[in-house]
Amino acid sequence: MKFNTISISDPCFKPAFSAISQPPRKLYATGNPAVLGPAVAIVGTRKPTPYGRAVTLDLAEKLAKRGVIIVSGLALGIDGLAHQGALNVGGRTIAVLASGVDVITPTSHRQLAEQILAKDGAIISEYEPGTPPLAHQFLERNRIVSGLADAVIVTEAAARSGTMNTVMHALEQGRDVYAVPGNITSPMSAGCNKLIEQGTIPIVDIDAFVDQFVPLEKIPKQALLLAQTPEEQAVLDLIQSGISDGDELQKKSHLDASTYSTTITMLELRGVIRPLGGNHWSL
Numbered sequence: 001m002k003f004n005t006i007s008i009s010d011p012c013f014k015p016a017f018s019a020i021s022q023p024p025r026k027l028y029a030t031g032n033p034a035v036l037g038p039a040v041a042i043v044g045t046r047k048p049t050p051y052g053r054a055v056t057l058d059l060a061e062k063l064a065k066r067g068v069i070i071v072s073g074l075a076l077g078i079d080g081l082a083h084q085g086a087l088n089v090g091g092r093t094i095a096v097l098a099s100g101v102d103v104i105t106p107t108s109h110r111q112l113a114e115q116i117l118a119k120d121g122a123i124i125s126e127y128e129p130g131t132p133p134l135a136h137q138f139l140e141r142n143r144i145v146s147g148l149a150d151a152v153i154v155t156e157a158a159a160r161s162g163t164m165n166t167v168m169h170a171l172e173q174g175r176d177v178y179a180v181p182g183n184i185t186s187p188m189s190a191g192c193n194k195l196i197e198q199g200t201i202p203i204v205d206i207d208a209f210v211d212q213f214v215p216l217e218k219i220p221k222q223a224l225l226l227a228q229t230p231e232e233q234a235v236l237d238l239i240q241s242g243i244s245d246g247d248e249l250q251k252k253s254h255l256d257a258s259t260y261s262t263t264i265t266m267l268e269l270r271g272v273i274r275p276l277g278g279n280h281w282s283l
Helices: 014-019 050-065 078-088 107-118 135-147 162-172 187-197 206-213 230-240 246-253 257-269
Strands: 004-007 026-031 039-044 069-072 093-096 122-125 151-156 176-179
Touching (some): 039 050, 039 078, 050 151, 151 162
Parallel strands (some): 039 069, 039 151, 069 093
């Protein structure tokens, strides 16, 4: 596996490193580690309930659709769901490991790691390649998860959880912290409910939160057009260039009839493009 070494003075990471009380001397990265634009860390329990799973995916997908980079730790549960949510809509996501970048743990997330890299995301770590994941390193990496983000969201977490360590780092770094309230009888929501009781900002309406965090009018239109496949990107690029005729779109995209039809259908279903009539299309 090829990797790059990132210096603490790198312009893309200087703001994050300066906010960390014990910054790493350097980072190792595979993929595209640049954090350009808004970023949110989504963290929580390794054993989410159906409620936690649904909320995490919904938040990650809706934020990623607006160009927000989703940061998490590639762990089982909420972390993996946060990464997957971003990938579901063609968004970027960054995984921070407690091991070397070439030691993907859990092993069940190797395919997820490959998908992250394939979608212009990144896997980063402060530990040299080949380093195994030791217990104390999971707590150490949490300061980088929060440091890379503009805000941290806890979607579901127990009262005693490593997630609270990430929250502590986020508060020390001056990051905003949000929590999703849950059933008061659910142990998996006890941590979130406690955070809210202590003054953490609750997320009670996902759409309203996303609108407030990334207002539509402040997003360049092209950032909203997240293609999920190279074929979709080819069609979107042509429409953005001013081509609307379906026959011309197919010809200039170099797609066969079946692939083109599937691509147009998926883009329309997701609301990315709309029919104008007469086999013409618009964003």
